[in-house]
């Protein structure tokens with residue numbers, strides 16, 4: 737085997753190890769978010785039905801309901817992003833910035849495995 741080929745194989749191997757590690761983390765996160773959403777929905781139902789007819793109580797209820805809805809929305813969004821990231825790992829397109837098409841920094845992916853854009857593009861979009 738030539739030196740160059742050897743090097744490439746090693747890179748591929750570490751990349752594969754990295755991807756399988758990322759996938760494990762993503763699946764774990766996906767499951768934990770799904771569980772949180774599930775428990776929120778089942779708790780939410782109970783709370784919403786239980787409470788009485790007084791206006792004041794209802795106002796507090798509505799407030800709480802809206803807060804929970806916002807949180808639930810965030811969780812659903814995160815869940816969607818994680819799902820996308822898992823699909824990308826499987827399709828072999830994981831870790832590519834959706835804005836500029838360049839590889840996303842490994843350091844960034846370690847911190848945020850579901851990241852879809854590189855640091856430069858995030859900075860650009862913040863400046864807009």
Ligand SMILES: [Zn+2]
Pocket residue numbers: 833834835836837838853854855856857
């Ligand atoms: Zn980018």
